Amino acid sequence: MERIRELIQKGSTHADACETIRQSTVFTTHTPVPAGHDVFPHHLMDRYFAGYWEQLGLSREDFLRLGDTPESQGQGFNMTALAIRLAAHVNGVSREHGQVSREMWRHLWPGLPTEQVPIRSVTNGIHAPTWIAPELNQLYGKYLGPAWAERCDDTTMWQRVLDIPDQELWAVRQTMKRKLMSFIRERARSGWMQGQLQASQVLTRGTLLDPEALTIGFARRFATYKRATLLFRDLDRLKRLLHNQWRPVQLIFAGKAHPADEPGRFFIHEVLSFCDDHKLGGHVAFLENYDMHMAKFLVQGVDIWLNTPRFPLEASGTSGQKAALNGVINLSVLDGWWKEGYNGANGWGIEPLIGNSDIQAQDEHDAQQLYRLLEQEAVQLYYQRDLDGIPRGWLQLMKENLRTNAPRFCTKRMVKEYVDNLYAPAMVRTPSIW
Numbered sequence: 001m002e003r004i005r006e007l008i009q010k011g012s013t014h015a016d017a018c019e020t021i022r023q024s025t026v027f028t029t030h031t032p033v034p035a036g037h038d039v040f041p042h043h044l045m046d047r048y049f050a051g052y053w054e055q056l057g058l059s060r061e062d063f064l065r066l067g068d069t070p071e072s073q074g075q076g077f078n079m080t081a082l083a084i085r086l087a088a089h090v091n092g093v094s095r096e097h098g099q100v101s102r103e104m105w106r107h108l109w110p111g112l113p114t115e116q117v118p119i120r121s122v123t124n125g126i127h128a129p130t131w132i133a134p135e136l137n138q139l140y141g142k143y144l145g146p147a148w149a150e151r152c153d154d155t156t157m158w159q160r161v162l163d164i165p166d167q168e169l170w171a172v173r174q175t176m177k178r179k180l181m182s183f184i185r186e187r188a189r190s191g192w193m194q195g196q197l198q199a200s201q202v203l204t205r206g207t208l209l210d211p212e213a214l215t216i217g218f219a220r221r222f223a224t225y226k227r228a229t230l231l232f233r234d235l236d237r238l239k240r241l242l243h244n245q246w247r248p249v250q251l252i253f254a255g256k257a258h259p260a261d262e263p264g265r266f267f268i269h270e271v272l273s274f275c276d277d278h279k280l281g282g283h284v285a286f287l288e289n290y291d292m293h294m295a296k297f298l299v300q301g302v303d304i305w306l307n308t309p310r311f312p313l314e315a316s317g318t319s320g321q322k323a324a325l326n327g328v329i330n331l332s333v334l335d336g337w338w339k340e341g342y343n344g345a346n347g348w349g350i351e352p353l354i355g356n357s358d359i360q361a362q363d364e365h366d367a368q369q370l371y372r373l374l375e376q377e378a379v380q381l382y383y384q385r386d387l388d389g390i391p392r393g394w395l396q397l398m399k400e401n402l403r404t405n406a407p408r409f410c411t412k413r414m415v416k417e418y419v420d421n422l423y424a425p426a427m428v429r430t431p432s433i434w
């Protein structure tokens with residue numbers, strides 16, 4: 001709006017200014033979840049924008065209409081609706097999210113079939129040098145070439161992960177896992193030393209975790225649609241997984257909820273009480289103060305990255321890409337990036353229940369698949385060892401994951417797509433005064 005105002009001040013008509021700004025503006029929408037879209041009541045718009053709409057050549061009603069949606073019923077100003085109306089280049093952050101966004105915003109193009117709604121997608125990618133574990137960086141340097149990170153989107157280069165000897169890859173992965181375990185132990189120790197943790201909490205914050213056991217990580221915002229507690233739905237079944245004497249499983253959780261998200265905070269409370277339940281034997285840990293530093297240890301150090309969003313609400317689920325680059329196997333609902341990343345042989349996908357709006361039925365259906373995949377596939381494969389102690393099947397899965405996911409879900413590929421499909425077309429129309 002400010003860019004439009006500047007053009008008008010320089011003598012443009014409202015229509016010309018709007019069209020110039022639209023053609024030179026890119027807008028990326030990031031989530032279908034309503035809480036992720038700011039809507040301001042009209043009395044606040046009045047308070048802060050009275051006197052402004054004239055400068056845009058608009059009446060109050062025309063101005064407020066820029067933020068209208070069918071849900072707002074003339075009461076709220078939706079910032080996403082505004083952005084979409086004033087940007088000619090709009091995208092979602094995965095193929096599926098593009099589709100979801102076209103449906104969600106089709107009302108802005110009355111009469112247009114959903115598939116023609118001009119919202120496209122560029123799937124998120126991660127910055128490999130930021131997220132790669134140092135040990136693995138070295139290994140990639142040796143087998144993919146020293147400049148592997150600069151050629152991160154080169155699919156041919158990634159074929160060479162097949163040349164990495166299983167022994168070496170497994171040893172590096174084990175080192176990364178041990179580093180995570182010492183990170184967790186040191187945090188518990190310092191919490192104890194500073195009097196922030198009770199003795200029992202020292203045990204339940206991960207100090208009983210075993211570096212040899214199959215370790216599942218779940219770390220992200222505790223937004224309710226991500227269903228952090230799905231794995232606890234059938235507690236007896238979970239206990240059988242965790243307590244298997246020869247093939248134990250352990251879980252590490254981390255994350256924060258938005259302070260105003262009461263149900264999200266309750267999820268954290270629930271996970272914490274499972275950690276504190278001594279009958280779960282210290283096999284479940286919750287790490288407090290989740291941040292990027294901790295995220296690095298987690299996406300590098302666990303064996304499986306779990307994501308259980310309620311379909312189709314996960315726009316991307318980008319942390320899974322960080323895990324994939326580090327040889328961690330994704331086990332996730334086929335939503336967001338994973339819907340296009342999963343190929344049947346590079347991790348595990350949970351087919352969500354579609355077309356049934358009953359939330360309980362969805363949760364039950366998705367949880368059943370989650371348990372089945374863990375019991376019948378993940379645990380088997382992880383503990384199937386050759387005489388030298390190496391899980392060859394697991395490593396094959398890991399390499400297939402690296403070969404297929406690493407080149408596609410990195411920023412190199414992503415930025416190229418933004419430039420080619422969005423930024424360059426918008427640049428052509430950028431007025432010369434900028």
Ligand SMILES: *Cc1c(COP(=O)(O)O)cnc(C)c1O
Nearest residue numbers: 220221291292295317318319320
């Ligand atoms: C990557 C990352 C996220 C986003 O991950 P999602 O899988 O999209 O939830 C959130 N927080 C931190 C600290 C991250 O590193």
